Amino acid sequence: MNKQELFDFYKGKKVLVTGHTGFKGAWLTKMLLMAGADVTGYSLVPPTNPSLYELANLKLKMNSVIGDVRDFEHLNEVMDQVQPEIVIHLAAQPIVRASYKEPRYTYETNVMGTVNLCETIRLHDCVKSFLNVTTDKVYLNNEWCWGYRENEPLDGFDPYSNSKSCSELVTHSYINSFFGGNRSNCKVAVSTARAGNVIGGGDFAEDRIIPDAIRALKQAKDSDKNIATINVRNPFSTRPYQHVLEPLYVYLMIAAKQCSDAKFAGFYNVGPDDCDCVKTGELIDLLCSTWNKNNGILPKANWIDKSEIDAPHEANFLKLDCSKAKAVFDWKPRWHIEDCILMTVNFTKIYLQTPCEISNEMENEINEFFNLIK
Secondary structure, X not given: OOXXXXXXXXXXXXXXXXXXXXXXXXXXXXXXXXXXXXXXXXXXXXXXXXOHHHHOOHHHHOEEEEOOOOOHHHHHHHHHHHOOOXXXXXXXXXXXXXXXXXXXXXXXXXXXHHHHHHHHHHOOOOOOEEEEEOOHHHEXXXXXXXXXXXXXXXXXXXXXXXXXXXXXHHHHHHHHHOOOOOOOOOOOEEEEEEEOOEEOOOOOOOOOHHHXXXXXXXXXXXXXXXXXXXXXXXOOOEEOOEEOHHHHHHHHHHHHHHHHOHHHOOEEEEOOOHHHOEEHHHHHHHHHHHHHOOOOOOOEEEEEEOOOOOOOOOOOEOOEOOHHHHHHHOOOOOOOHHHHHHHHHHXXXXXXXXXXXXXXXXXXXXXXXXXXXX
16 A cells, blocks of 8 residues: 555544554554544553654644543543544553563553453454554564564563563454454454664654663763763664564555455564664674764764673564565555665764654655555
């Protein structure tokens, strides 16, 4: 689907987005607002300070409800009031290292939050399309050099990854037990999307490599230092890095397509091509070299290896096989890793120098991305 087709579909549609105050949620909300959708968000207060949601002033253009997906009664009240046609579930505790510190909270949010949302959808006939966004980490990771397919076993190692595996299984059960099994006459068309690591402007989360780099750059700028040193925990780990707009476009396409025809409902990997699956050290090399070009008055960037001997377990090698999404939707990634870094650097320089322009920059990047889709 090109921009016009996608925007025509969403224009005037009632869409509920959980987790709208987060990084991906803010970008998705911006895309939906540009399409003319009637957007309601349900989420905790922004999880970071600063936050992209607040910098872009998104609450002025949408119905923003502050709530917890663990609170079934409140979530159900919102569903009663909004009567959405489409639901996209992003709300989560999304950080691997945080899940080691707060495993119970992680499971409550990521598993029971999914149960609560599925249950509210079961009780409301208004919903025609539901997409649960999980992660590439849902799979049993054997440290293979090839990508995981959608039919591989689900068994994440750490509490975050495992809770997302559970979220998948909850969704599968509701599909089979209550939503009609994704037959052509099903009650609700339901899919899950398992996306790789996203990068892009406006991510301020803890324990993520690009936000860690941005914080180092801002701290150096605020301290009038000429050099920003970025600490990298896992420089030799390989990840399927992609720009945040890549999976968000696929999410919107899946939700739209299955709303019109349930044959499109299913379980989909969303990630970059193999050529863009890089080691974290290579990613930061690229970030530093891109940042240091035409840098003006901003500090230069470099990085050092800060590998931790007794760090909590994280996967060393992770790739996705996205053949299914490519075949079903005639889709392919648009931006290579060099493009992703360039967009992230450009956005970050605007954030550091003219933050009032962030909303316009988001629109510009979204339009630039859609210009590549014919």
